[in-house]
Amino acid sequence: MRRVFSQILNLFFPARCPVCNEIGQRHLHLCEQCEKSVERVTDRCLGCGLPRTGCRCSHNNFSLCLASPFLYKDNVRNAIHRFKFGGETDLSTYFGKEMAECVAFEFGDVKFDVITCVPQTKRKRRKRGYNQSALLAKQISRELSVPFNELLLFKTRETADQHDLRGKDRLKNLKNAFAAENEDAVNGKTILLCDDIKTTGATLNECRKTLLKAGAKAVCCTTVAVTPEKIT
Ligand SMILES: [Zn+2]
Ligand SMILES: [Zn+2]
Numbered sequence: 001m002r003r004v005f006s007q008i009l010n011l012f013f014p015a016r017c018p019v020c021n022e023i024g025q026r027h028l029h030l031c032e033q034c035e036k037s038v039e040r041v042t043d044r045c046l047g048c049g050l051p052r053t054g055c056r057c058s059h060n061n062f063s064l065c066l067a068s069p070f071l072y073k074d075n076v077r078n079a080i081h082r083f084k085f086g087g088e089t090d091l092s093t094y095f096g097k098e099m100a101e102c103v104a105f106e107f108g109d110v111k112f113d114v115i116t117c118v119p120q121t122k123r124k125r126r127k128r129g130y131n132q133s134a135l136l137a138k139q140i141s142r143e144l145s146v147p148f149n150e151l152l153l154f155k156t157r158e159t160a161d162q163h164d165l166r167g168k169d170r171l172k173n174l175k176n177a178f179a180a181e182n183e184d185a186v187n188g189k190t191i192l193l194c195d196d197i198k199t200t201g202a203t204l205n206e207c208r209k210t211l212l213k214a215g216a217k218a219v220c221c222t223t224v225a226v227t228p229e230k231i232t
Helices: 002-012 032-037 074-085 091-106 122-128 132-144 167-174 202-213
Strands: 114-117 153-155 178-180 190-198 218-226
Touching: 032 074, 074 091, 074 190, 074 218, 091 132, 091 218, 114 132, 132 190, 153 202, 167 202, 178 202, 190 202, 202 218
Parallel strands: 114 190, 190 218
Antiparallel strands: 153 178
């Protein structure tokens, strides 16, 4: 009965490959072609989240404790765009599952108390209607059975979009832009922080620093993807 129901459902809402969006694949799995072509991060450096061969830690004065499943390239990049700007919020199910597997692989011996996400300003939330990082965090919370709390951090002011800025302006833009919303919920806690993409890592670093300053015991990070190229 269940199978018939799912076949009927499929007729109206055909399952698609999450990455290339082709019809005919199961929702939570890549199609054969994407499985072969998608670039996953293997042998990662936890400081910058990149493969060790492309480690960029020497360019930063921070370490992120970051584990992300994919490189931000090609079809993964397109899929993240559809997720972020095209309203395809159900992609959080697939991405969240991949992120949870990656976190379990790298931080399997860490006992997280809470999962949170990079906050959005109210203006952006109104414009987009959802916080994509919160959707990812919620899915990871389900997969790892760790509670999700969206209210650990908040944005103290509106900031320019990071991708419109370069170099030092990126750091300046974020300076003191985040604050801990509820220090009691942060103090002494081991926290997993989620975002969609890691570009230079400036946003994750600011959020992570804010949580640690508010008394967090440890903060690890995860994103869907990490940008492999040099960002100036
Ligand atoms: Zn595909
Ligand atoms: Zn590194």
